[in-house]
Amino acid sequence: MSQDDLTHTSKAPSSDSTSPENPSRRTLIKAAGAASGLALGSGAITGFPMVWSQNIKNVTLRQFGTGVSNINAIAEKAKEDLGINLQLTALDSDAVAQRAVTQPKSYDIADIEYWIGKKVFPAGVMQPLDVSRLKNFDKISSLFVTGKLTEDSTIAQGTAPHTVGFVESKESTKFATEPTNWMTLIPTIYNADTLGIRPDLIDRPIKNWKDIMDPAFKGKTSILNIPSIGIMDAAMICESMGEIQYADKGNMTREEIDKTIDILKEAKKAGQFRAFWKSFDESVNLMASGEVVIQSMWSPAVAAVRAKGIPCIYQPLEEGYRSWGGGIGLAKHLSGLELDAAYEYIDWYLSGWVGAYLMRQGYYSAAPSTSKAFMSENEWNFWMEGKPATADILSPEGKLMEKAGAVRDGGSYMERMGHVACWNSVMDENKYMVRKWNEFIAS
Amino acid sequence: MNTPVRTFRSYWQVAPLSLVLLCFLVFPILTIVIVSFWDFNAYQLLPDFTFDNYAFSLTSDVTLKAYLNTFFYAIATWLITLILGFTVAYYLAFHIESNLMRNLLFILCTIPFLTSNIIRMISWIPLLGRNGLVNGLLTGSGMVDQPVEWLLYSDFSVILAFVHLYTLFMVVPIFNAMTRIDKKLIEAAMDAGASTLQTIFLVIVPLCRSGIVIGTVFILTLVMGDFITVRLMSGGLSASVGVLIYNEISLLQYPAAAADAVILLITILIIFSILFRFVDIKKEL
Numbered sequence: 032m033s034q035d036d037l038t039h040t041s042k043a044p045s046s047d048s049t050s051p052e053n054p055s056r057r058t059l060i061k062a063a064g065a066a067s068g069l070a071l072g073s074g075a076i077t078g079f080p081m082v083w084s085q086n087i088k089n090v091t092l093r094q095f096g097t098g099v100s101n102i103n104a105i106a107e108k109a110k111e112d113l114g115i116n117l118q119l120t121a122l123d124s125d126a127v128a129q130r131a132v133t134q135p136k137s138y139d140i141a142d143i144e145y146w147i148g149k150k151v152f153p154a155g156v157m158q159p160l161d162v163s164r165l166k167n168f169d170k171i172s173s174l175f176v177t178g179k180l181t182e183d184s185t186i187a188q189g190t191a192p193h194t195v196g197f198v199e200s201k202e203s204t205k206f207a208t209e210p211t212n213w214m215t216l217i218p219t220i221y222n223a224d225t226l227g228i229r230p231d232l233i234d235r236p237i238k239n240w241k242d243i244m245d246p247a248f249k250g251k252t253s254i255l256n257i258p259s260i261g262i263m264d265a266a267m268i269c270e271s272m273g274e275i276q277y278a279d280k281g282n283m284t285r286e287e288i289d290k291t292i293d294i295l296k297e298a299k300k301a302g303q304f305r306a307f308w309k310s311f312d313e314s315v316n317l318m319a320s321g322e323v324v325i326q327s328m329w330s331p332a333v334a335a336v337r338a339k340g341i342p343c344i345y346q347p348l349e350e351g352y353r354s355w356g357g358g359i360g361l362a363k364h365l366s367g368l369e370l371d372a373a374y375e376y377i378d379w380y381l382s383g384w385v386g387a388y389l390m391r392q393g394y395y396s397a398a399p400s401t402s403k404a405f406m407s408e409n410e411w412n413f414w415m416e417g418k419p420a421t422a423d424i425l426s427p428e429g430k431l432m433e434k435a436g437a438v439r440d441g442g443s444y445m446e447r448m449g450h451v452a453c454w455n456s457v458m459d460e461n462k463y464m465v466r467k468w469n470e471f472i473a474s
Numbered sequence: 475m476n477t478p479v480r481t482f483r484s485y486w487q488v489a490p491l492s493l494v495l496l497c498f499l500v501f502p503i504l505t506i507v508i509v510s511f512w513d514f515n516a517y518q519l520l521p522d523f524t525f526d527n528y529a530f531s532l533t534s535d536v537t538l539k540a541y542l543n544t545f546f547y548a549i550a551t552w553l554i555t556l557i558l559g560f561t562v563a564y565y566l567a568f569h570i571e572s573n574l575m576r577n578l579l580f581i582l583c584t585i586p587f588l589t590s591n592i593i594r595m596i597s598w599i600p601l602l603g604r605n606g607l608v609n610g611l612l613t614g615s616g617m618v619d620q621p622v623e624w625l626l627y628s629d630f631s632v633i634l635a636f637v638h639l640y641t642l643f644m645v646v647p648i649f650n651a652m653t654r655i656d657k658k659l660i661e662a663a664m665d666a667g668a669s670t671l672q673t674i675f676l677v678i679v680p681l682c683r684s685g686i687v688i689g690t691v692f693i694l695t696l697v698m699g700d701f702i703t704v705r706l707m708s709g710g711l712s713a714s715v716g717v718l719i720y721n722e723i724s725l726l727q728y729p730a731a732a733a734d735a736v737i738l739l740i741t742i743l744i745i746f747s748i749l750f751r752f753v754d755i756k757k758e759l
Contacts, residue, residue: 123724125724125725125726126726128726129726250623253709256710258725299711304711305627305709306627306708306709306710306711307709307710307711308709308710309705309710316599317709320599320600320603320604320605320606321603321604321605322603322604322605322626322627322709462515462727465725465727466530466534466536469536469713469718469721469722470534470535470536472710472711472713472717472721473536473539473540473543473712473713473717473718474536474539
């Protein structure tokens with residue numbers, strides 16, 4: 032683990048003035064990192080200039096959100112490190128959005144995706160976070176601050192997290208155009224999604240989203256039947272086919288929606304699709320059983336197929352990825368000791384253990400540099416740097432994910448997150464889109 | 475007989491059931507009806523009185539297609555389960571001599587119900603898939619060159635699953651009706667020179683009409699209200715009314731879902747009112 036490795040990811044965030052790098056802390060991270068990895072308990076991170084407060088012990092915080100990051104292991108670790116009790120509720124994303132708006136008293140911490148935040152925050156049910164109270168704020172990837180991974184990266188379409196990441200002041204519900212002291216959501220987890228393929232059943236290279244429409248794969252493809260995400264994958268496909276040029280795939284006009292759905296309907300009529308999937312397990316089964324050879328997929332689903340000993344590749348495509356990101360925010364009613372506890376919790380969230388846990392599942396941590404201290408060099412190189420694994424890669428539960436020698440599909444963090452074409456989003460024409468989508472499914 | 479005290483007492487006697495029905499049937503349905511007139515946006519229900527939800531549903535091609543699909547599934551399933559159910563019940567009621575054996579076989583029929591609906595459905599998938607057991611057998615024995623694709627994720631697989639899931643709902647009421655047929659009637663029919671088929675269609679079928687109707691009610695409500703079988707077995711490729719409603723609920727479009735539910739309820743009630751024209755269930759029971 033060299034200084035170079037560290038700067039590779041943490042230098043990018045420092046490229047703007049809002050995320051000053053603290054050299055002394057940098058050294059400390061390095062020291063903690065050198066102590067290496069997994070076995071680091073809370074005691075070992077004393078290298079950090081932070082001592083978790085004692086008075087927040089036994090405070091209970093109610094967190095709700097989507098399943099991806101509502102993980103019991105995180106609640107257990109939070110109890111161990113901070114002493115706080117974390118009550119987790121996992122719901123699907125639509126229910127999360129509704130509950131966030133309509134029952135703001137029912138939660139303390141909302142773990143939501145950014146596109147949900149775009150709808151929820153203006154409703155005035157949440158309070159922005161004072162980033163000056165977060166010791167780890169400057170470790171957050173610049174993707175969530177300026178929207179740019181590197182100086183010259185272009186910002187993707189859709190609800191890019193940084194566009195809804197800040198508000199103008201403590202009382203404001205208006206999203207700021209540039210980073211301020213008031214953050215709506217602290218990013219926690221994100222990833223870049225693409226198509227999954229069965230390389231053993233496909234005898235040509237797959238390079239573009241449009242390949243899913245290749246007549247050669249007739250009856251052997253699938254896309255996901257969750258309208259808000261499915262329509263994005265469909266847009267990536269249509270654009271790749273050269274049929275439609277979208278002004279913003281994340282916010283289509285009615286004509287664009289009509290055209291997209293028409294193309295899908297035609298493909299369905301021609302028997303291009305074998306099935307549509309709605310849940311994670313369905314996508315795994317479709318792929319593992321060989322019913323489909325190319326389909327929309329989520330990263331852990333690809334891992335699940337491979338875990339069965341079946342070859343499956345999360346294929347990087349020329350047009351780029353469809354990305355999504357989630358974060359945690361504070362309910363408006365939170366105050367006093369509980370608010371303090373929430374700040375401690377969020378700072379702890381960014382301090383590395385959770386990030387490492389999530390990265391071992393194939394997601395990315397919002398503060399990659401802090402997570403490094405909690406991962407072995409092999410793990411870090413595999414998940415972040417896109418280098419071949421020098422030893423077996425295990426999941427957080429200890430299950431074998433990749434054998435030694437494997438390389439992550441799509442390569443390094445920079446290569447994957449640097450090629451995001453659009454972010455998950457919610458459209459102005461959402462209601463219309465959903466109706467058209469239903470038409471497509473019923474057609 | 476009709477003294478006030480007696481009337482009062484009988485009111486008390488019906489009170490528990492009435493209360494249960496009121497709380498758990500009438501009230502929820504009323505709520506659904508009320509909500510079906512509400513408006514909604516992405517995240518909220520807006521109390522209102524609008525016919526938009528109905529107007530959209532009743533004029534949309536999607537609804538029409540979904541209803542046609544649903545009727546197709548319902549009628550196909552009904553026909554197959556009726557033939558199967560009647561045959562099984564007939565065998566149990568008239569061919570098995572010993573009472574013990576009959577009861578044993580009847581219990582045997584219910585064994586699949588010891589596992590969950592979903593498991594019984596999903597277990598078809600590895601069987602019927604492209605690389606599934608059936609296709610393995612067909613291609614292995616050289617009967618077909620290419621795996622048969624329509625076995626799974628098709629109307630065939632949907633109806634197969636329905637039949638598998640719901641045949642018992644036909645067997646039980648028909649069997650029940652048959653066991654109450656006086657054997658002497660059948661003997662009389664035979665003595666009068668009726669063939670077996672004539673006995674079945676002229677004596678047995680009319681006498682188990684109530685069983686057939688009850689079975690029909692079960693099958694129609696189960697199939698027309700279903701969403702999960704259609705979704706899983708068609709691979710999400712076709713939509714029934716239930717699937718439409720489910721989609722709307724999962725997108726929090728409760729008023730639209732409520733309107734569709736009310737339309738479905740009315741449709742089913744119309745079908746049943748026609749059905750009950752033919753058979754007076756109360757009299758036959």
